[in-house]
Amino acid sequence: MLSAENLQVELDGEAGIVRAIDGLDLAIRRGETFALVGESGCGKSMTALALMRLLPENGAVTAGHVALDEAGAAGGRIDLLGLPESRMRRVRGGRIGMIFQEPSTSLNPVMKVGDQIVEAIEAHTPLRGAAAWAKAVEWLGRVGIPEPQRRAGDYPFRMSGGQKQRVMIAMTLATEPDLLVADEPTTALDVTIQKQILDLLRDLQREQGLGLLLITHDLAVVSGMAHRVALMYAGQIIEVAEARDFFAHPRHPYARALLKALPDAQRRGQPLQAIRGTVPPLTQAFAGCRFAPRCDRVMPHCATTPPALVEAAQPGGAPHPVRCLLYVDGPEAAGPGPLPEEEPAAGPAVSPQARAQPAAPLLDVAGLRVRFPIRKGALQRTAGWFDAVDGIGLRIGAGRTLALVGESGCGKTTAGKAIVQLLRGQARIEGTALLEGSNLFELTGDALRAARRQVQIIFQDPFASLNPRMRVFEVLEEGLVSLRPEMDAAARRARVEQLAGQVGLRADALLRFPHEFSGGQRQRIAIARALAVEPRLIVCDEPTSALDVSVQAQILNLLKDLQRTLGVSYLFITHNIGVVEYIADEVAVMQAGRIVEQGAASEVLAAPRHDYTRRLLAAVPRLHRTGP
Known part of the structure; x- marks a missing residue:
C-alpha cells in the first residue's frame, strides 16, 4: 500500500544540519500493522511527518521516494513527494489519516470537539450537516467517550489527556482512511480504553483492509498488534522482522537490551537494565556503527566501519535484516547464540524492616473531596457542583x-x-492533607x-x-x-x-x-x-x-x-x-x-x-x- 525507498530528511538546526532520517526503506501492506519502535529522538515521528509531507519549515526530504497505491486503479502508484499541495491535502486525511503524539497541541482550543470532527468529515467524505454531526457523535462513542452527544459540545480544555487523545483518534478514523499513521496513539490512554481502541483498529483492519503504521515505545502493544516490526536508531532502521520472530529471537544488541529493560514484578527489587548514554546527536558525521558507544558487545572496528543491513539467521528463527557487524565478521557471523538468560532477581534494595509502613505517614489524606462549579446561563452563575473527587483517603509513608x-x-x-x-x-476542596502534621489546605x-x-x-x-x-x-x-x-x-x-x-x-x-x-x-x-x-x-x-x-x-x-x-x-x-x-x-x-x-x-x-x-x-x- 505504502512504500518508502532511501528516504533522507534533513533539518536546518541552530547546531547545523540534522540528518533526521538517513536512507530509510519500509513497505506497508494492505491490512497489515507495521510497528516502528525505538528511542525518543531516533527519527520515528519525523518519519511519519515526512510520509505525510508535514515536515517543519526547516525540514526537507533531500532524497528518496514515497509511493501510495492508487485508489481503485489496479497497479497504479502515486508519487506522494511529487504531488502538488492541493492534491496532497486530499490524500492527507482522506486516504492517509494520522494520529499525532500530543493531542493538546493538535486540537483547536477555541472549537468544540464535535465541530472539529465534523470539519474533517466534511472535508474528506460526502456527508454534510446533521449527517456529519451524527457520524462525529457515533465515533466519539466508538472510541469510549461517555455521553458522546453531550461531550461533542465541549471544548478540549474540559477533557482529560486521555479523553483528548480519544477525540484525536475519532477525528482520524471518522474519515475512514485506507492507511493510518499512528504516532503513540495509546500513550495517554488507560489500559481499558487502550484495549478498546486496539480492538477497534483490529476490527477496522478486518473489515476495511486498513493499513497501520504504528509508532510506539510500548513493546507489549507491539507484540500483540504488529505483524512486522522495524527497530530504529539514530535515523536508521537497524532491524526488521516478523513480530513473532523479533520478540522470540531478537538479533541486534539494542533489541536485546530493550527487551530486558521492561519493568515487571519479576524485576522488582533490582535495577532495570538501562542502556547507558543517549541517542547521539544527528548533526555529526558517523564513521562507524551509531550504536557502538552504548553497545555491550562492541568490537574495535565498530567505530570505523559502518554496518549495512544483512540477513541474520538463527536456529529456530527466520532470517531477517540486521544492521550489525556481529553478523558480518564478528562472533555471530556463523549464527548468533541464544538470547542471554535473565539474571536472577536480586533481593530488595533495602531490608523489609526499612520498607515497613511507618506509624506516622509522611502524607495522610482524609475525606478529600474536590468539587467544581457547574455554571449555566449568560452570567455563568453556579447552578450546582460536580464532585470530581468524592471523599478519598490516602496514606503515604x-x-x-x-x-x-x-x-x-x-x-x-x-x-x-x-x-x-x-x-x-x-474548585472547592474539602478534607485534610497532612504533610508531617501540617494541613496543606x-x-x-x-x-x-x-x-x-x-x-x-x-x-x-x-x-x-x-x-x-x-x-x-x-x-x-x-x-x-x-x-x-x-x-x-x-x-x-x-x-x-x-x-x-x-x-x-x-x-x-x-x-x-x-x-x-x-x-x-x-x-x-x-x-x-x-x-x-x-x-x-x-x-x-x-x-x-x-x-x-x-x-x-x-x-x-x-x-x-x-x-x-x-x-x-x-x-x-x-x-x-x-x-x-x-x-x-x-x-x-x-x-x-x-x-x-x-x-x-x-x-x-x-x-x-x-x-x-x-x-x-x-x-x-x-x-x-x-x-x-
Missing part, C-alpha cells in the same frame, strides 16, 4: 510509593493537583512556599507544562531561584548540569528550547525540574507515559535510587501496570472519584477483590514472544 490507578477521568490527576495546591480558586504565604519545596509534581503533558520561551537551563533553574534562595549562581549551574545527566540529557540540551525536543525528551526535562529542589514527596502524574523503554528504565532506576538514598516518597499516578508491579509498595484503585480497592501492591495485583480492578488488570497488554 516516608520512602514509599503509592500507585493511584484507574481510567481517564476518574479523578486521579485532580486528586494529585489538589494535594499540591494547584486548584485553589478553581490551610497553608498560606511563607508556610505554603516552604511546603512547595517539600511537595513537587511531574505533569502528564510535558509540552503544556514547560514555558516555550525559556531555555532548558532556565526551566530547571527557575525552581532553585524561587525555593532555594541560599544557592548562588555557580551552585545552581552545577545542580542543573547534574540533573541533566541524571535524566539522560546531553549537556548541549540545556541551551535549547522545549520545542526542539521530542515528547520523551521533554518529559525528561519535566522530571528534572521536579527533582531540582530535592522534595520529600513527588506527585508523579504519568511520568513515564511519554518515555521509550530504555529511558523509562533510566527514570525508574533514578526514582528508586532517590527513594533509597533520600527517602523521597511518590504518589505515582499511572495506567502502566508493569510500572506499578515494579515500583509500587501500595496500590489504590480509583473509579468515578472514589477509591474502590486499596492495599499492598502484591496483594491487589495478584488477587484483586473488586470487579473493576479485575477488569482493569484483564485489559493490560502483556509482552509475549509469538506476535499477534
